[in-house]
Amino acid sequence: MSNFNRRQFLQAAGAATACAALPRAASANTYGRVVVVGGGFGGATVAKYLRLWGGDVQVTLVEPNPTHIACILSNLVLTSALSMSRITLGYSALQTNHGVSLMQGRAIAIDPPGKRLTVQTPTGQESLDYDHLVLAPGIDFAPAPGLWDPNLTPHAWQAGEQTTRLKNQIAAMRNGDRFVMTVPKSPYRCPPGPYERACVVADYLKAKRRTGAKVIVLDANPSIQAEPEAFGRAFSDTHRGVIQYFPNAQVQSIDSASRSIVTSAGTINNATVLNYIPNQKAGAIAALLGVNSTGFVPVNPLTYATAISTIHVIGDSCAVPASDGKAVPKSGHMANSEAKVCADAILRALNGEAADQNIATSSACYSPITARTASWLSANFIYGDIYDANGKVKGKGMHRLDIGEAPGQRVNNDSYQEMFTWADSLFADSFV
Amino acid sequence: MPFPSKTISLIALSIGTVLGSTPAVAQVPPGRMLASQCAQCHGTNGQGPGFEELAGKSANDLYGDLREMKLRPVEGIMDRQARGYTDQQLRLIADYLSTVTPSGNAD
């Protein structure tokens, strides 16, 4: 995605006079048009709820792929426990059940004063006029140090063809082979995801009796980033002797051809499988709005508006103001949650009303530890004062009211079964 | 199913009658957005698919259950989720869900 038109965007954003020169539809026709970019958990949900709650609002969803392949549950596709069709979600229900218009294409440029989006479709460029624009493009990867070819050493951190590649490499592992994976520097998509992957790959290698096979986890962070008790136990007990965990392993260089990786905690040459999960940043079309020091787009927590009040960013691409050490996690559940706050705020704005301040957002992740057991993580946020590390109020944002992982005795088969009820409910609430 | 390459919309057909009308947000029920945060696990409008159906339950029963789950020691994920809201928010959520028509698919 290198071909978005940054120059045109910046010109348009900078020159107020350009506004008058741009063609604009008659005001009678401009009422209540929302364009949504990206049909993942954030984009699908905001499109659905704008129509569900918005009566006559026109909503167009722009997405290049014919279906969305969810990352959620995709680690179980890696081990062949689930098929790819289980995580493949269509868009047709958004159209037939809710009247969302679909446009297949990739958003490549934004003209903020003209309120116009340019989309590259399979047949050429189209422009879409909007009153509000919602960007939900998920993540992009930071440049890899060294020679990284994701075809040889897949990330499988965006599900689909990458998932199949990694799955096939895991299936080809033999006795004594080494599965080497990296955990990106926080913040990244799905904090428990990498540790969950280590567990299910270890469990798979044991079930296949790959004697002496190892899962080596190279974590760029100083410690396990989510569910430390469940994963700590899994690494030191359930999967003891198979998983080897190294914290503070920042990647210095990678070479996909030889499957070698140099980190601040040590070097590994000739891994059997090298699952390099790179550091992450906002999707390129959202990054046009300006990013913070971690690479994500700061937003207003009441509306998800960016510095431009008619352009909103939700999901993995956005950075929500939060209390120090209590960041809002990047998850599909959270993207869905933010989408609803954003949809409500846009509908109120179209109606001349201020945003609701009595709001809450939440996240939940179920993490398989073996092919029969799972843990979970729950986090809840409400709007209000947010605090710095010393407990002093530093402003307004989404303050984390509660967080917790499954109590030890609940890391069991009941939780494993609940995982599917939750996923099906989340899939349907977002896409159906 | 393949994407249409041109924008098509069910609502485009009725656009003539739509002009000049106001969006449905004018009379937003107070607990609606808060209650939508339960839908990832209980279905849109609490009507499933998901865990227990919430739509159309009595507001007092819902509020009572939520308060109980909020205050008891954590067992399941619902005990955590209930801790994520103020009592005033739980009341709004319970009131809203009690007004939603049940799906008719309850077990």
Ligand SMILES: Cc1cc2nc3c(=O)[nH]c(=O)nc-3n(C[C@H](O)[C@H](O)[C@H](O)COP(=O)(O)OP(=O)(O)OC[C@H]3O[C@@H](n4cnc5c(N)ncnc54)[C@H](O)[C@@H]3O)c2cc1C
């Ligand atoms: C292994 C793994 C496990 C996970 N498990 C969980 C879990 O248990 N629970 C949970 O809640 N989350 C989980 N997640 C995280 C979850 O997948 C993401 O947080 C979620 O997908 C974010 O939603 P989003 O809408 O921001 O982005 P996405 O869902 O990635 O959607 C972005 C969409 O935008 C499209 N797009 C990008 N650029 C453009 C453009 N220019 N024009 C048009 N379209 C564009 C893309 O094609 C894509 O469809 C997991 C992730 C991984 C990798």
